[in-house]
Amino acid sequence: MKYVIIIPDGCADESLESLGGKTPLQAARLPNMDAIATAGRVGVTDNTPIDFPAGSEVANLCLLGYDPSRFFTGRAPLEAAATGIQLGPYDCAVRCNLVTVEDQIMIDFTADHVTTEDSTAFLSELNDRLLRSDRPAVAPEIAARLEFVPGVSYRNLLIYRGDAEHPSPFTPATRSSAPHDLTDLSIADDFPRGPGSDLLVALMSASAEVLADHPINVARRQAGKKLATNVWLWGSGGAPGLPTFEERYGLKGVMITAVDLLRGIGALAGWPRIEVEGATGYLDTNYAGKGAAGVEALQQYDIVCVHIEAPDEASHEGRAEAKVEALEQIDRHIVGPLWTAVQNHGNARILVLPDHPTFCRTKKHTHGPVPLAIAGTGVQTDQATTYDEISAAQTGLVFDPGWTMMDAFISG
Known part of the structure; x- marks a missing residue:
């Protein structure tokens, strides 16, 4: 079995007047994300426990199946791991x-x-x-x-x-x-x-x-x-102590991202990383390069995780139209090629979801559920045909706490 995880960071949002009362996910043209929703299941997961910061550090740990109450020590130690900095017990x-x-x-x-x-x-x-x-x-x-x-x-x-x-x-x-x-x-x-x-x-x-x-x-x-x-x-x-993903699931994974936080979480999970030329962690990132790297990596690794920071950056700048454009680029150049690769492989699953909501209105991360779409081998279908916050909230599929979702994706 092969597994693909695509994380459009902070893409979950609220309805915006500037988008005609739609969320960015609803306003964007996302044929590939919608195809995954139609072929599989749509639901929600909450990666931001209310007693933790509503940030990417906690949310991405949860998303990858790590209970933050056991494994979260702070954001900076995760980023330190990305640069190979080892922290001792008193550091x-x-x-x-x-x-x-x-x-x-x-x-x-x-x-x-x-x-x-x-x-x-x-x-x-x-x-x-x-x-x-x-x-x-x-x-x-x-x-x-x-x-x-x-x-x-x-x-x-x-x-x-x-x-x-x-x-x-x-x-x-x-x-x-x-x-x-x-x-x-x-x-x-x-x-x-x-x-x-x-x-x-x-x-x-x-x-x-x-x-x-x-x-x-x-x-x-x-x-x-x-x-x-x-x-x-x-x-x-201080130094976190995470069991590797392979120790937990028996799968060899790889991380594709342009930000040190995800590089660090990947490193602590035991995943090597693939650096894509032109990947910036911003709106001008190399979307097509990330998609191509993900497709190629699927031949070598059991699980491929592609993280894209652009939607989150657009939200922090309060730019709804830029967020819509970033989502369309992700759908076309990353989700599309990887969804095709999953279907061609024949024994594979794909998961699309952000880590946390980031509202264009407030320019902030926020607590709350985010939509997910899962499709592929062994995944039952539901009635959803679009990937967005409203559709996901109506299916009844809920993962709370969010760190339980990964078990279902891998083993369910």
């Missing part, structure tokens, strides 16, 4: 966004989608001036254990290396806010709170002075781009 990873803040308002949680090259240069300067100088921004004994680690674009990390005598100052009680949930909002009441928060706030504040007159920001200002005004630190956590 901690913190997510580090480069952001644009003006007059205490979160203008852009991506710093105008800062390039990886520029982001790396910014973090090098922060390491030199905030952590390695004669007058670091935090106590010298703490600064010596910290390091800013560049990732992709605005998505970076801060790593703390501890030991038995100097464990991480950040604990599960350390609270922080995801910057993508603060777009166009005041940040005054959303700075980190709890254990170690004074260190995070000190670094966030000190970073503004370092970055203000950085040559890259000077050039960005002249080019009319938003500045990387400071870092935003959030999502801290």
